[in-house]
Amino acid sequence: xxxxxxxxxxxxxxxVSRPDESDETLRARFAGYxxxxxxxxxxxxxxxxxxxxxxxxxxxxxxxxxxxxQLVGEPFFETDPAWDxxxxxxxxxxxxxxxFHTLAMRELQSRLLxxxxxxxxxxxxxxxxxxxxxxxxxxxQDAHSHQAGPxxxxxxxxxxxxxxxxxRLKLLARSHTRGVxxxxxxxxxxxxxxxxxxxxxxxxxxxxGRGDVVIFHSCTVHKAEPNRTGNAVxxxxxxxxxxxxxxxxxxxxxxxxxxxxxxxxxxxxYRDWRSDALQYYWQDYPAIT
Ligand SMILES: O=C(O)CCC(=O)C(=O)O
Numbered sequence: 001x002x003x004x005x006x007x008x009x010x011x012x013x014x015x016v017s018r019p020d021e022s023d024e025t026l027r028a029r030f031a032g033y034x035x036x037x038x039x040x041x042x043x044x045x046x047x048x049x050x051x052x053x054x055x056x057x058x059x060x061x062x063x064x065x066x067x068x069x070q071l072v073g074e075p076f077f078e079t080d081p082a083w084d085x086x087x088x089x090x091x092x093x094x095x096x097x098x099x100f101h102t103l104a105m106r107e108l109q110s111r112l113l114x115x116x117x118x119x120x121x122x123x124x125x126x127x128x129x130x131x132x133x134x135x136x137x138x139x140x141q142d143a144h145s146h147q148a149g150p151x152x153x154x155x156x157x158x159x160x161x162x163x164x165x166x167x168r169l170k171l172l173a174r175s176h177t178r179g180v181x182x183x184x185x186x187x188x189x190x191x192x193x194x195x196x197x198x199x200x201x202x203x204x205x206x207x208x209g210r211g212d213v214v215i216f217h218s219c220t221v222h223k224a225e226p227n228r229t230g231n232a233v234x235x236x237x238x239x240x241x242x243x244x245x246x247x248x249x250x251x252x253x254x255x256x257x258x259x260x261x262x263x264x265x266x267x268x269x270y271r272d273w274r275s276d277a278l279q280y281y282w283q284d285y286p287a288i289t
Contacts, residue, residue: 007196007198007200007201009201009203010201010202011204011205012202012204012205013204013206014035014037014205014214015029015204016037016038017037017038019038019041023111023114026112027112030112030215033173033174034171034173034176034177034217035171035173035204035215035217035220036214037204038108038212038215039209039212040209040211041104041157041211042104042157042211044210046099046211047157047159047160047210047211048159049095050093050095050096050099051235053095053096054235054237057086057089057090057093058086058127059086060073061073061086062129062233062235067232068160068232068233069127069232069233069235070231070233071232071233075129075130075131076132077129077135078126078127078189079257079260084261087257087264088263088264088268091256091258091264091269092269092271092272094272094273094275096123096125097123099123099157099237100119100123100237101119101278105155108215109155113151113153113241113242115243115244116244118241118243118245118246118248118282118285119239119240119241120248120252120282121252121253121254121266121281121282122239122251122253122254122255122256123237123238123256124238124239124256125235125236125237126189126224126234126236127233128224128227128233128235129227129233130232130233133226133228134187134188134226135189135226136167136188136226136227137223137224138187138189138190138192138193138223139172139193139222139223140192140193140221141175141180141194141219141220141222142154142218142240143180143218143219144180144181144183145190145192146218146249146252147249147252148218148242148247148248148249149218149242149246150217151218151242151243151246152218152240152241152242152246153218153240153241154214154215154216154218154238154239155213155215155239155241156169156214156215156216156237156238157212157213157237157238158211158236159235159237161207161208161209161210163207164207165228165229165232166227166229167226167227168206168207168224168225169205169223170203170222170224170225171203171204171205171214171221172196172200172203172204172220172221173202173203173204175196175200175219175221176216176217176218176219176220176221178197180219182194182195189224193223194221205225218240240252245286245287246287247288247289248289249289250289253282253288255269266279
């Protein structure tokens with residue numbers, strides 16, 4: 001079928017999951033839609049603390065107002081000089097890395113996988129500013145961008161409320177059932193987008209609340225909406241995980257953007273951490289490819 005991304009989009013609400021549902025129900029829903037959406041899964045206080053730390057590192061470009069993060073000065077996106085200036089500080093936050101290793105997170109991952117999870121070392125913070133329309137993340141599959149197999153999943157968390165105008169994460173329902181797709185160059189974060197077939201029009205998206213979690217299959221096509229606000233900034237965090245022992249491509253063992261920001265390596269990231277419990281935890285992983 002021809003490559004196209006111009007077909008009409010039909011938006012449906014994300015299907016809601018709850019952690020008190022059975023493992024079988026959650027796994028069947030994940031297998032059916034290619035994602036699970038858990039509203040308010042992460043405690044508000046944990047989101048607030050990480051958001052405050054990220055915004056403090058994003059100074060002087062982002063500030064925290066009573067209605068959420070706000071842009072100060074010119075807009076920027078991933079790889080702009082402003083981003084490169086603040087990102088090493090954000091990457092060095094112990095709280096960003098620990099956020100994905102809590103008992104609750106690991107228990108959920110383990111239930112969905114029916115196996116011990118391995119949380120990828122690469123942790124991502126997304127800062128989506130207004131007035132950068134066209135720079136948002138294009139539709140893609142993490143199976144391609146992280147060179148990962150079918151048991152890897154993405155885990156995305158809204159650190160504050162994300163209504164439509166702030167640019168939500170959007171998923172192409174059931175798109176994980178059609179394998180890893182061809183990609184082509186595109187504007188926006190990551191610089192590539194994948195093929196979307198003409199019969200695929202059903203996107204799932206909802207306004208997010210603080211602490212909402214989306215878990216998606218490595219082949220699920222997903223993208224970000226543009227930030228159409230006047231001055232508000234969207235901050236979210238995400239990582240990847242798989243069953244312990246599944247192959248993990250070596251770039252995922254590097255810090256996010258470590259490949260292009262000079263000096264952004266684990267030694268620098270770990271320098272001021274209070275605990276060494278999560279430092280180099282991945283070093284002896286048996287299947288780095
Ligand atoms: O949050 C975003 O803007 C994009 C997230 C994403 O594409 C991902 O986690 O793979």
